[in-house]
Each structure stands twice: as structure tokens, then as C-alpha cells.
Amino acid sequence: MSADGEARSHWFDDEAGPVVRPYAMTRGRTRHAAQHRLDLIAVVVAEPRADDADTDGSLSPEHVDIVALCREAPQSVAELAAELNLPIGVVRVLVGDLVDNDLVHVNRPVPPAELPDESVLRDVINGLRAL
Template sequence: MITAAADDGPWLDEQAGRLVRPYTVSNGRTRPTADLDLLTHVTATGHPATGHPGPEHGRALKLARTPVTVAELAARLGLPVGVAKVVVSDLVETGLLLAEAPSFRHTPADPAVLRHVRNELRRRL
């Protein structure tokens, strides 16, 4: 059962769930204008918002008071990753969020890293 938070207002209903289709949040856009990876860290800049950002934009700003990845932000917003990327991209363009690409000591496809991940998963499962 989905429970509506106090600040969700008319966007969520306890029995019906989300009342607004996810792509309505992004005005039908499916591609972000900023280059964002799932592991990109975003942080609110603290600049005041101009205009009237949507509820998801406002929630994203609150969640990004401390650094958070795009993937985690999408999960916390309850939005598909593609829609969350568009929301984050909007906020980056307006200067309300700062996006920092992930940095790796090794390339993500480094065979040694992949073997280590495989071995750790086997050990834990």
C-alpha cells in the first residue's frame, strides 16, 4: 500500500497510488539536456528558485541538500530513472543543483574490478 506523505498533496492517493503519470512530471520529455550518469552526485546549490518548480523538483532539491546519486534520487522520488534525470537536468540548468560525474580509480569494465565484484557477490549470496 502506498501512503501519501503530508507534503504530497493531490499527487498521491493512499488507495489509487500516483495520480499523475510520471512523464507528465517531465512535460513528456524523455531525455535530459545535461549529461547524467546513474552514479552522478547532485547537490543543491542553495540558490533560491525562480518561477514555480513542480512538486518533484522541490522534493529533489530537499533530498539533494546533501550529495545524492541520480539513482538514489530517482528511488526516493518514486520516479523512473529517465524522468528523474529530466527533473535533475532541469535543476542543473537553472543553477539549483550542482552535478558531479562519478570518478573511478579503475574503469568500470576493468576485468579485475568485475572479478572482485563477482567474487564478493558469490561470497555474500
């Protein structure tokens, strides 16, 4: 109860406004089937058909916000979480939903183990100079 004797809802914060719990945004899910592909530096890119996301009634406001940010420029999962002020786990689930709906796709960076060795690159440069 507040100082004036009225019961206060725990779903409302005077400074923040209405509070939506992260599990409500993801419908209780903590993982998505595509989650193994969604590390922090994975880049999310909007698909051409993502222009219809604003009028799609099946998407949550958070889904629409993610699509809008990715429409402006490709965003990493970490950037999306920071921009939307949401936990990484929530963003991963929401991006997974958008991938399933073909509204975005995810580009993964090349793992360091698959990058060419520096000595190979030097040999290529030296070979080109020798031509």
C-alpha cells in the same frame, strides 16, 4: 464503471490516490540536453541559491523535493529515484531542469579507466617508505 454503477476516473487509484503520469511530470520529454552526464552514480549537489526553490512558483513539487533531498546531503541519481519513487528517466529530466536553473550541479565519478593503476600506487607507497 464500479460495482455501484458510477464511472471511475482512470486518474485515481483507491490505494495510491491521484495518479500523475511520468510524462506529465517531464512535460512529455524523455531526455534532457545534460542527460549524457547523468548516469546512475552521478552525485547531485544543491547550489547555495537552492534555498529559494521552495518559493519558486515555476518549479514542480518533484523539482522542489529533489532540491530538498540534495540540500540535506548530496544524492546520486539512483538514490533520488528510489527516495522519490520515480523512474530514473524522469529523475534525469528533472535534475537536468534544475541544472539549467543553477539550483543543483552534478559531480560525476572518475571513470575506472582514468583511475591510477594499482602498480603505480604501490610504487608511490614504496617510494615514500624509502624516504
